């Protein structure tokens with residue numbers, strides 16, 4: 413039996429006819445942008461996140477960048493970001509014109525270490541951008557405490573954490589801004605690109621709405637210069653269907669994670685992910701660590717189990733950010749994670765039989781069958 417890392421086909425999710433109906437409805441309507449599907453999705457996703465406002469945009473990257481712009485953050489400013497994250501977190505800061513300043517993870521979860529934030533603050537710092545990495549919420553209370561002391565905004569990168577809970581509340585609840593991605597492989601994914609900002613601040617929501625549509629509220633009146641970064645009607649209709657299944661899919665992910673955690677516990681040379689006591693993660697990824705990653709990945713591939721690495725190259729060592737001048741060795745915890753992390757198959761496509769297969773293959777590969 414082969415176990416794919418992920419399987420996004422509507423048939424595999426039991427959604428073929430529901431998605432077809434949603435797409436046909438939009439095609440037949442003749443309205444493809446900024447229409448009723450988007451408005452309905454925004455209301456439904458805001459409610460899901462226990463927040464007041466949602467603005468749909470073109471991608472997770474747009475959600476982050478437009479939030480920074482809407483907060484007046486740009487050239488001459490710094491934004492504190494996790495050193496260990498997908499490169500888009502850093503890219504959005506750079507796209508807004510500001511400089512990303514990395515902070516190492518806490519070594520317990522893979523999220524930003526609040527204890528290291530103070531040391532990264534300078535007179536140019538305007539915001540902290542915690543990432544709820546792998547679907548596990550960052551320690552928001554601790555981040556907010558530092559932000560309050562220095563008068564900084566907190567912009568959450570929630571691209572991997574749709575539905576996760578921090579101290580019982582959904583990620584996005586009470587947030588100045590939480591940015592979501594609907595890239596197909598995310599827990600809530602479109603049939604293409606999409607993103608959204610969830611916020612409790614009506615003025616910020618209005619400003620982001622302006623920035624996503626050429627700076628215009630009213631057709632052909634432009635209050636500011638901006639591009640187009642819209643979430644289209646077909647994607648909004650698809651997302652409304654999928655949102656109805658998100659909790660069920662997240663529960664399936666949690667069940668798989670529980671089995672991995674139980675049945676892979678105590679193996680030599682395999683560190684399992686940890687969950688903080690205040691977190692209810694949504695297991696976007698199930699990331700293990702091993703000192704012999706290449707060997708484990710090869711053996712799993714031979715056994716038909718597909719794995720991926722999130723992420724092999726930390727942003728500070730990427731050619732994309734060479735101009736910031738970070739030398740190898742400067743962020744050792746992050747660099748070590750990049751060497752050791754391996755993501756096991758995770759998603760609603762993992763039947764109990766496929767999960768059995770992954771568990772057996774990992775145990776065999778580590779000589780523990």
Ligand SMILES: *Cc1c(COP(=O)(O)O)cnc(C)c1O
Pocket residue numbers: 471472473474497498500501543569571572592593594595605606607
């Ligand atoms: C996916 C992702 C993004 C970017 O989202 P896109 O929709 O691909 O632009 C940003 N940050 C993190 C942590 C992500 O995982």
